[in-house]
Amino acid sequence: MSVAPEVHEFQAETRQLLDLMVHSIYSNKDSFLRELISNASDALDKLRLESLVDKDLDVDTSDLHIKLVPDAEKRTLTVIDNGIGMSRDEVIELIGTLARSGTAELRRSLAEAREKGLSEAAAEELIGQFGIGFYSTFMVADKVTLVTRKAGESVGTRWESTGDGTYTIDEVPDAPQGTAVTLTLKPVDTENHLYDYTDKTKLRQLVKRYSDFIAWPIRMDVEKTVPVEKPESEKDAEGAEKEDAEKESDEKKAPETKTVIEEETVNSMKALWAKPRSEVSDEEYQEFYRHVSHAWDSPLETITLQAEGTFEYQALLFIPTQPPFDLFMRDSKVGIHLYVKRVFIMDDCEELMPEYLRFVKGVVDAADLSLNVSREILQQDRQIRAIRRRLTKKVISTITEMRDSRPEDYRKFWDAFGRVFKEGLVNDFDNRDALLKASVFQSTNSEEDLTTLADYIGRMKSGQDAIYYMTGESRQQIVNSPHMEAFRAKGIEVLILSDPVDEMWVTSGVEFEGKRFQSIAKGAVDLDDDEDEKDEKAKEEQNKAFEELLKWLTETLSDDVSETRLSSRLTESPACLVGDTWSMSPQLEKLYRASGQTLPKTKRALELNPDHPLIVALNKAFADGERDKLVPTAKLVYGMAVIAEGGELEDPAEFAKVLAGQLTESFAGGSES
Numbered sequence: 109m110s111v112a113p114e115v116h117e118f119q120a121e122t123r124q125l126l127d128l129m130v131h132s133i134y135s136n137k138d139s140f141l142r143e144l145i146s147n148a149s150d151a152l153d154k155l156r157l158e159s160l161v162d163k164d165l166d167v168d169t170s171d172l173h174i175k176l177v178p179d180a181e182k183r184t185l186t187v188i189d190n191g192i193g194m195s196r197d198e199v200i201e202l203i204g205t206l207a208r209s210g211t212a213e214l215r216r217s218l219a220e221a222r223e224k225g226l227s228e229a230a231a232e233e234l235i236g237q238f239g240i241g242f243y244s245t246f247m248v249a250d251k252v253t254l255v256t257r258k259a260g261e262s263v264g265t266r267w268e269s270t271g272d273g274t275y276t277i278d279e280v281p282d283a284p285q286g287t288a289v290t291l292t293l294k295p296v297d298t299e300n301h302l303y304d305y306t307d308k309t310k311l312r313q314l315v316k317r318y319s320d321f322i323a324w325p326i327r328m329d330v331e332k333t334v335p336v337e338k339p340e341s342e343k344d345a346e347g348a349e350k351e352d353a354e355k356e357s358d359e360k361k362a363p364e365t366k367t368v369i370e371e372e373t374v375n376s377m378k379a380l381w382a383k384p385r386s387e388v389s390d391e392e393y394q395e396f397y398r399h400v401s402h403a404w405d406s407p408l409e410t411i412t413l414q415a416e417g418t419f420e421y422q423a424l425l426f427i428p429t430q431p432p433f434d435l436f437m438r439d440s441k442v443g444i445h446l447y448v449k450r451v452f453i454m455d456d457c458e459e460l461m462p463e464y465l466r467f468v469k470g471v472v473d474a475a476d477l478s479l480n481v482s483r484e485i486l487q488q489d490r491q492i493r494a495i496r497r498r499l500t501k502k503v504i505s506t507i508t509e510m511r512d513s514r515p516e517d518y519r520k521f522w523d524a525f526g527r528v529f530k531e532g533l534v535n536d537f538d539n540r541d542a543l544l545k546a547s548v549f550q551s552t553n554s555e556e557d558l559t560t561l562a563d564y565i566g567r568m569k570s571g572q573d574a575i576y577y578m579t580g581e582s583r584q585q586i587v588n589s590p591h592m593e594a595f596r597a598k599g600i601e602v603l604i605l606s607d608p609v610d611e612m613w614v615t616s617g618v619e620f621e622g623k624r625f626q627s628i629a630k631g632a633v634d635l636d637d638d639e640d641e642k643d644e645k646a647k648e649e650q651n652k653a654f655e656e657l658l659k660w661l662t663e664t665l666s667d668d669v670s671e672t673r674l675s676s677r678l679t680e681s682p683a684c685l686v687g688d689t690w691s692m693s694p695q696l697e698k699l700y701r702a703s704g705q706t707l708p709k710t711k712r713a714l715e716l717n718p719d720h721p722l723i724v725a726l727n728k729a730f731a732d733g734e735r736d737k738l739v740p741t742a743k744l745v746y747g748m749a750v751i752a753e754g755g756e757l758e759d760p761a762e763f764a765k766v767l768a769g770q771l772t773e774s775f776a777g778g779s780e781s
């Protein structure tokens with residue numbers, strides 16, 4: 109009894125995506141084949157691994173391969189693998205929906221692009237950025253049919269869609285184990301980069317270009333012209349004749365041939381990581397990068413490593429050009445695949461690369477591990493730890509070299525991954541120096557250029573013993589903060605640290621070349637040079653003149669400030685807030701609060717600029733004894749200091765009320781006089 113296929117609807121966002129594919133103007137339509145072969149190769153890897161782990165799995169793994177079957181008459185191309193296959197539910201989940209982690213992000217980008225009318229460039233960029241895997245088949249096919257049977261199951265499933273709003277699901281009792289994807293191809297349209305994908309020369313070319321390194325054989329039936337084998341008796345007779353005849357006449361005689369169909373392996377299957385770098389072209393590396401990273405960009409840097417001796421392993425690593433959308437997501441994965449003697453063992457092997465280098469993609473092939481090594485064993489393994497140490501150092505040194513030899517590429521790297529890279533400063537103590545050396549920072553020295561710490565130190569003023577920095581939410585906020593004033597006036601360079609991660613490492617007691625890091629918004633800063641020392645006496649007098657006001661302010665503002673003192677940081681603003689050397693900065697407090705932690709309020713010191721007319725006037729009014737009237741002014745001075753550094757007032761409405769009151773009074777006072 110045959111049952112009619114079930115019709116399912118695609119999710120709304122999948123429909124949008126398919127629509128994008130069906131009407132794709134993406135110039136690299138050829139890449140659909142790479143996607144199908146990549147999926148097939150993954151499926152073979154999975155089956156091989158499954159059969160190692162599950163001894164009861166009754167499958168034949170002796171001839172795992174991929175086969176391309178073009179049919180010029182029917183205008184179809186089928187890509188077949190005898191890998192792990194999919195169950196009916198998996199087909200619906202994996203193929204019928206966008207189950208992958210990028211879905212939300214992709215959906216957002218699609219919606220945005222749609223709002224803007226989905227320009228050609230936007231569509232191209234989306235495809236390039238996300239790589240749409242299986243769906244890319246709809247760039248070249250009017251109809252896609254997938255027949256699959258999961259290893260260990262008896263019944264197969266057929267999935268079929270023409271890329272409109274629906275797909276059908278059907279049972280296939282006699283499906284071979286593995287997956288076959290048949291594309292009913294769109295008409296050839298070379299102007300739109302749609303080629304004849306039933307042409308074997310074209311297919312061979314595409315496999316060579318995109319998938320040559322795939323570790324499984326990619327086979328195709330090819331027609332070959334071969335000499336006709338003659339029966340032995342005829343051969344003997346010919347042999348005798350030959351002895352008598354002249355060579356000349358032999359050449360004239362056309363050899364008898366016939367056309368046979370032979371199955372040929374189209375890819376070389378050579379593991380690129382095992383080849384010397386000089387034997388691999390940039391294009392080959394690029395395609396391999398795309399295969400392992402599931403990305404569609406080109407690598408910014410390729411790193412090869414061959415270790416011999418106690419631990420034998422080879423590594424081929426890439427630094428991407430574009431950050432993946434999930435770089436900062438919780439489930440963002442480390443991108444290293446582990447192989448043991450050319451056999452794929454696992455992807456996302458976090459034991460091989462620290463989390464802060466999660467943008468590095470590639471392969472490590474270790475010779476001396478067991479094939480069924482588990483993650484638990486890996487965590488304990490001395491060899492794995494040694495490999496990880498070496499790879500980490502190699503990646504850091506490569507990045508440092510890139511900075512010195514290819515500054516433009518380095519800048520791309522830094523803009524894409526600098527924030528992640530700096531996470532290492534927080535938790536990789538062994539490599540901290542190397543990481544600091546490899547990093548660059550914004551500073552007041554230049555608006556565009558970033559500086560190394562070594563260059564900063566080279567520009568330090570004589571007698572300066574610390575690397576000055578300020579953290580904040582943006583360059584603008586930091587540069588305009590009152591804390592900057594005296595530094596600007598004296599021409600002292602300050603590092604501008606505006607990434608959230610900066611707060612973490614810079615406050616962890618780190619030093620560079622014997623120089624500590626000193627926040628300009630924390631602790632006492634002594635910027636006085638020798639000349640100023642003469643003014644020491646004048647200062648003392650000033651302190652005396654303000655002593656009572658400072659005491660009174662400390663008391664009046666005791667809910668918000670730890671103390672009030674005169675400042676040597678300020679030249680233009682009336683006041684600023686300064687934390688203790690080890691206190692938490694307001695930015696860090698905000699970060700913690702945003703992550704749901706409750707923190708006691710950190711009180712900071714209020715520093716006053718004794719030369720500012722407002723502070724001078726305040727001191728005079730205080731000396732004149734109108735203390736109660738001065739309370740609102742004191743609150744305003746504090747509030748202004750918070751706002752000036754880009755902070756948030758605890759009670760903005762209250763601040764506005766006090767300000768309105770003071771302004772009204774000043775007008776009233778003005779009109780009276």
Ligand SMILES: Nc1ncnc2c1ncn2[C@@H]1O[C@H](COP(=O)(O)OP(=O)(O)OP(=O)(O)O)[C@@H](O)[C@H]1O
Nearest residue numbers: 147148151193194202203239240241242243287402
């Ligand atoms: N030939 C196949 N055999 C078994 N499973 C497959 C096959 N092709 C696809 N799949 C399953 O469907 C999922 C979705 O495939 P798709 O190509 O859309 O994305 P992907 O391979 O996960 O990611 P990407 O395309 O970015 O590499 C795969 O992850 C895999 O689980």
